[in-house]
Amino acid sequence: MNSFTYTRASGVEAAVREKAADNAVKFIAGGTNILDLMKENVERPSRLLDLNHLPLKAIEAAPDGGLRLGALATNADTAWHPEVQKRYPLLNQAILAGASPQLRNMATNGGNLFQRTRCYYFYDTATPCNKREPGSGCSAIGGYNRIHAILGTSEQCIATHPSDMCVALAALKATVRVSGQNGERTVKFENFHRLPGDAPEFDHTLAPDELVTAIDLPNEDFSQHFSYLKLRDRQSYAFALVSVAAALQLDGNTIKEARLALGGVAHKPWRDQQAEELLKGQPATEDTFRKAAAAVVSSARGYGHNTFKIELAKRAIVRALKQAAEGTQHASDIFTNSNP
Amino acid sequence: MSTTSYIGKPVNRVDGPAKVTGAAKYAAEFNVPHLAYGHIVSSSIAKGKITKIYADEILAIPGVLQVFSHENVPSLAWFDRSYKDDVAPGGSPFRPLQGNEVKYSMQPVALVVAETFELARYAAALLRIEYEVTKHDTDLETKRDDGFEPGRGKTGWVPPPKPRGNPDKELKNATHRVEGEYIHLAQHHNPMEMFASTVEFLGDKKLNIYDKTQGAFNSQQYVMKVFGLSKDEAHVVSQYTGGGFGSGLRPQYQLFMAVLAALELKRSVRVSMTRQQMFSMGHRPHTLQYVELGTNPDGSLAALHHHALHETSQFEDYTENVVNWSGMLYQCDNVKLTYQLAKIDVYTPQDMRAPGAATGSFALECAMDEMAYAAGIDPLEFRLRNYAERDQNLKREFSSKKLRECYHEGAAKFGWEKRNPEPRSMRDGDLLVGWGMATGVWDASIQKCAASATFTADGHLTVLSGTNDIGTGTYTIMTQIAAQTLGLPLEAVTFKLGDTNQPEAPLQGGSWTAASVGNAVKQVCDKLGEQLLKLAQKMEGSPLKGAAYEDVEFVNGQIRLNADINQAVVIRDILPASGKDKLEAENTMLPNPINQLKNSLHAHNxxxxxxxxxxxLGTLHVTRVVNAVAAGRILNPKTARSQVLGSVVWGISMALMEESVMDHGFGRYMNHNYSEYHIPVSADIHDIDVIFVEEEDDKVNPLGIKGLGEVGLLGVAAAVANAAFHATGKRIRNLPVSIDKLLL
Structure with missing residues (x-):
């Protein structure tokens, strides 16, 4: 861990200004990821700017009737917020599937968007990694890649985005509210994170001086038919090998609206709008779900240890859609998510 | 009625309050004055030479005191024997910071010492080191033909017995024959507490060393020999250990580092490892096993062949007993057991909970399951049919063996008779249900052990023996034994351990601590009891006059006549009456050599x-475990049950999660942290039943203790894999049984 200065941001604008003036500034909120990265010498900021005292903790109604999640509200407070539980249970499930209670008590919504990959090589400075050290090479390709991506990969990087929460936010078509030197703007969730391409060092599309202030959930109802299915090596405190956020609106047995996003398979939460289109207007049957699943993985590519994820993703999609359609997320597999 | 009868009672941990209040101090928690902090730098390459260390760059940082490396380490002990600890394997022990050669990835190559922990860590991160890289070889799979039979192994290793009967021929003629290869990768111990040493510099060469270890004396001997110190100069203290599992059986390199720095800088130094560095040391070796079984028409075992090949380092030949158990667990007249090592560029493996047996029993017990299916016999019935009434390896009778009772009681509790043998036949809704079972065996050992006891005029008994408590309950059971032996209430007894100023005890390992220290404590308390009786007999009007030690009992704070329990002397009154402040006794307990050589001494489960x-989806959950254990006398069913519960969790972990995955391109374990090296969380663990089938056994040792540290783990991984087969019809011989293997 390097030597760094630590100061508190006095306001959103001040934080943005300080960041713009010095690229070595890193924001810290819950600190559940950046401190780990600093201890491993992956991140070496010379200045930490603490956002925790900014007035961004509120969870309140959004102007369009949706829900606005403050960037500094903790993951735990968000998951257990009555409006989230009632109107956005998919988000509740996704958050609770991630990390551990202790971490969720510290971690913030804004921070969750910025957590970095858990690729072994990214974390170990003794090995080359294009994300950590652009141009040094990707050790995971041809190395040990059981936890790595199968979709949207590049020759430079096959890392995955580790978040559960973000998978639900992608499926719910959230909007990210951002403040920068040029004022405020909103970013569609699908445009917030990026694929690695030729620049895997960038996880997201924000400018260096921009700060997330809130996440807006649209005024849509997926509270009856949803599932967050997370498959992992142990029941808690493990990142997803594959996770699926599925949300449906049904008219009888016909799918009116469908959302489908995957975690653990790509450099970003992987929402597949083509597959969603395949579901729309179709009967909510296993056959329909299989077609959607096949569409999602049609462009998937395995790298050896992670090749099983292609089949696993297919089956997980079918299961999650089935659970969503039945409105019985937990009935058919009591062990899939072991939430408190 | 006796209120001081404690052996066999579920007494609460006497060290519990100290642990939960934080009063119990661990090695890195001794904040001695004027402490400097060392941070270890680990090599980034697996093999080669250090060509340059830019120490000057970080020595320029104010507060950085020194950078120790091969470039400036003073001349230390020359011969290998000085670096050999109690359980060092054959070969040439690794000497930290002595020479520019890198022999394995994450080898400690430098120690940065600074005024604060943070500064040491920061400076260590900046330290530039240049290497000349040599091609490394870390893949055991490529060494199948390079195995060799080890010469002299480490203490406790027994070469496989010579083949008996005609296994090759009988395997060929067998009615049913199964064979399979069983594999697991390296596994690391990962105790919660990371290795740390706080070395208090007391002037000249005199040191107080607070070390994380499973043997204070082992650490002391190592420090004395390597640094040329006397016993008095190398005082080692290790009163609490946050888990060991075998990782603390050998002195770890932070001890060397901290002592080196303290002696060179002439001040107190602490060195702690990082979690990542906990993967730079001994581990359960990556092992390839081959088992072949043949049966006769009646389901009896006709022949058995068990072969194991595991990794060792380039510089030491680590050995463990992997295959021997297969020659004694079942009755079989045609047996071939073979065992080989192969050298790769890793650090030397090290004993890890039930070393060898956990590995061997996984392969043998899966093969037994496969044979039960091949022969069409229930797996439990198959084992009962081949029950070994005597130890065919040693050609001796068992001192006691209630494995049959374990089978029956375990099966009854589990409901085994309701099992449908057909794979994929049992269901719970959409889930497949699988029931599997397995057996384990472990040595019931005992080692020479010394103890002392002091009884003071205030009625308090203090017993000392320099053993360790790695969380197993040693403090508690020794207090129980001492209190019961002298008929004192628990509150009047203090047992102390973990200090080289105490009488010498063996390493805390091998499941021998309860037996070794327990019998030593019993003996020394008896010795003190004899003195107490003599003094009591001199008291005025003593009703005990003329009584021999055998004629009296120590109960409820009294010495009383067996013949008439109303004839008694209050123990507290004895010293005041005799005008003495205290009574002392010291004793060294030696195992009975005849009993040790005449019998086969083992615990089973x-x-x-x-x-x-x-x-x-291929997701698997262990929903129920029944573990029936026959391990002699159970001193404390509460701590004993805890130990077996931990073993079961460990076994589930071994079966489903644990593997240190090496990227052979780098020769480096890549999942070297708690986040990616998975062990179970509470949500992974469901119902666990522990049954103790008690054995009365005065041959194993006077107290009849067999030890519980390892036996509870045995069979668990195999039983899980066997249950997975029963559930799915898929035989997974390559641990862990993970989702990717169950899916495809």
Missing amino acids: AVFVEVKVDPE
């Missing part, structure tokens, strides 16, 4: 496991 598998 039978494990029954239920798993539920989602057939579409």
